[in-house]
Amino acid sequence: MKYLLLAGFIITTLTVRSQSVVSLADSIRRQYQIPGMAFAVVSSDSVLACHSIGVQRMNKEYPVKAGDRFHIGSNTKAITAFIAALLVKENKLQWNTTFLSMFPELRWRTRYVYDTVTLANLLTFRGRVQGYTYTSSTPAFTDLHGDYAAQRKQLAANFLTQSPMKLDANKMTPSNVDYIMAGLMLEKAAGKPYKELVADLGRQLHIDFQFDYPNLKDTLQPWGHNEQLQPLRPSVDYKMNWLLAAGNINVSLEDYLRFIQLPLKGLKGKSALLPQQTFEQLLYSMPVFSYGWFNETDQETGHHIAANEGNAGAFITKVQVIREADRAYIIFTNVSSAAAQEGIAVLLKALSVRYGR
Structure with a gap:
């Protein structure tokens, strides 16, 4: 009997704790005008929290539910870099393979400064090419042709053909074009389109990766919202298709947390997919931005934090992986606004206090 009482006490305690986390997150969501949110906390071997709250669409009664899909924007970059690491492991290309060695037909019109740009340069924002993102006005869709x-x-x-970007204060040249070029290299090395490479990874990890805003394929999935909290109607965005390998994946929280657990396992040498040193390379080997991940050292704890944020104008996704704490934090929202940014920061701090940093 005492064992049954103890088990009941543990279950009740966990339930109350779970409810308090959800209540806290929902109060933050409401205060910062976030229509829908999903968040998770994981360790290398456990899911410590995983919840969905709010609504799929402003002014509608469609609740965000488990399994709903969110657009992860630039967090796609870590997936692209992971696929690159797998292809390097298979000797289909190398980190020091240059872009122009794979596309020599482009050399005649390319500036000499780009002759030595490698896969590693591109994946670490050191390719020197000019910046480009979803809001860039040029080139226009009609300027290019074909599929x-x-x-x-x-x-x-x-x-x-353009002059190189000047190095920033961190000696980097952050550009989404780096990832467009890296994606082209991966496709050529593997002999498969990028979407197939992502699908292959998904099958291996039992993750259903998809592309574009979730409501394009299913209007009963979360809709993205702009700064004015207006839901964005389903539409095909050619820029997102250009920026495929840089930031156009959507996925459910329940699936995505399995991908985020990978580096936590790998940093402990517990992944069969890649060696420990490769995970260290991907997350922490370069100053400020490594392979798909920004990184920093927490000044209070000395812990190494890898992070990224995806924001393609309608969703914001924030992810942190903390090596020494064996913790990762994931926050999905279906709005792109300054208020949402603030709310995400508040929730992330609260979760890290509760679960460790």
Whole structure:
């Protein structure tokens, strides 16, 4: 009997704790005008929290539910880098493989400064090409031709004719074009389109990765919202298709947390997919931005934090992986606003206090 009472006490305690986390998160969601939110806390071998709250669409009675999909924007970059690591392991290309060695047909119109740009340079924001993102006005869709794969190659070729970006204070040149070019390299090395490479990884990890805003395929999935909290109607965005490998994946929280657990396992040498040193390389080997991950050292704890944020104008996704604490935090929202940014920061701090940093 005492064992049954003890078990009941543990279950009740866990339930209350779970409810308090949800209550806290929901109060933050409401205060910062976030329509829908999903968040998780994981260790290398456990899911410590995983909850969905709010609504799929402003002014509608469709609740965000388990399994709903969110657009992860630039967090796609870590997936692209992970696929690159797998291809390097298979000797299909190397970190020091240059872009132009794989696309020599572009060399004749390329500036000399780009002759030595490697896969590693591109994945670590050190490719020197000019910046480009979802809000860039040029080039226009009519400036390029063919299918999206052909357009991505033309886009990269156009940027290689331009003068290089000046190094920033961190000696980096952050540009989404780096990841367009890296994606082209992965496709050529594997002999498969990028979407198939992602699907292959998904099957291996039992994750259902998809592309574009979730409501494009299913209007009963979360809709993205702009700064004015207006839900964005389903539409095909050609820029997102150009930026495929840089930031156009959508996924459920329940699936995505399995991908985020990978580096936690790998940093402990417990992954069969890649060696421990490769996970260290991906997350922490370069100053400020490594392979798909920003990184820093927490000044109070001395812990190494890898992080990224995805924001393609309608969703914001924030992820942190903390090596020494064996913790990762994931926060999904279906709005892109300054208020949402603040709310995410408040929730992330509260979760790290509760679960460790």
